[in-house]
Amino acid sequence: AQTVTQSQPEMSVQEAETVTLSCTYDTSESNYYLFWYKQPPSRQMILVIRQEAYKQQNATENRFSVNFQKAAKSFSLKISDSQLGDTAMYFCAFMLQGAQKLVFGQGTRLTINP
Amino acid sequence: DAGVIQSPRHEVTEMGQEVTLRCKPISGHNSLFWYRQTMMRGLELLIYFNNNVPIDDSGMPEDRFSAKMPNASFSTLKIQPSEPRDSAVYFCASSFFGGFAGELFFGEGSRLTVL
Numbered sequence: 222a223q224t225v226t227q228s229q230p231e232m233s234v235q236e237a238e239t240v241t242l243s244c245t246y247d248t249s250e251s252n253y254y255l256f257w258y259k260q261p262p263s264r265q266m267i268l269v270i271r272q273e274a275y276k277q278q279n280a281t282e283n284r285f286s287v288n289f290q291k292a293a294k295s296f297s298l299k300i301s302d303s304q305l306g307d308t309a310m311y312f313c314a315f316m317l318q319g320a321q322k323l324v325f326g327q328g329t330r331l332t333i334n335p
Numbered sequence: 336d337a338g339v340i341q342s343p344r345h346e347v348t349e350m351g352q353e354v355t356l357r358c359k360p361i362s363g364h365n366s367l368f369w370y371r372q373t374m375m376r377g378l379e380l381l382i383y384f385n386n387n388v389p390i391d392d393s394g395m396p397e398d399r400f401s402a403k404m405p406n407a408s409f410s411t412l413k414i415q416p417s418e419p420r421d422s423a424v425y426f427c428a429s430s431f432f433g434g435f436a437g438e439l440f441f442g443e444g445s446r447l448t449v450l
Binding site: 318322 | 377390391426430437439
């Protein structure tokens with residue numbers, strides 16, 4: 222079975238700083254996807270960024286980028302120029318290619334301070 | 336375009352009562368997921384449907400839980416009888432199977448408290 226581990230329960234940074242959230246996963250499969258989802262206080266989960274395991278290039282979406290290390294089974298999220306609206310729970314998630322089941326980590330509560 | 340709509344947003348009930356949570360997926364989506372979120376266990380997939388057919392219900396905790404999807408625009412998750420350990424936030428999500436893999440659209444969740 223696949224597992225996803227987020228070792229940082231909480232993080233806090235000042236507005237405009239850069240912050241990196243960590244995620245590791247365990248799988249014996251080669252083809253899969255990795256995701257970061259954001260859950261703001263409103264509770265609605267939103268997809269932030271996605272990475273295909275077969276791609277060596279790290280995904281980026283505006284201020285959000287990932288550092289995907291397949292051999293190390295590591296998938297960290299970097300948020301540049303952090304904004305107050307980035308305050309949320311962030312979940313790392315895994316999905317096998319061809320499957321539909323998302324396996325989530327425990328989440329990291331990120332607070333951006335003014 | 337309306338997102339995934341869940342009701343009720345909050346439900347407080349007493350142990351032993353029946354609870355029904357409702358979900359309206361995004362129009363055109365053909366997959367629907369029910370997740371449960373607790374502090375202890377995080378986000379767990381309970382069941383998902385493709386084209387209204389249950390595909391994987393291995394996450395359903397026990398026989399007290401049941402889910403239905405009578406048509407493409409409506410699903411229910413029922414707990415009978417409810418117990419205090421069922422207290423959690425229940426999320427419904429939908430997606431287009433065959434589209435952007437892993438892009439689930441979540442509702443705002445139903446917070447259930449069983450006393």
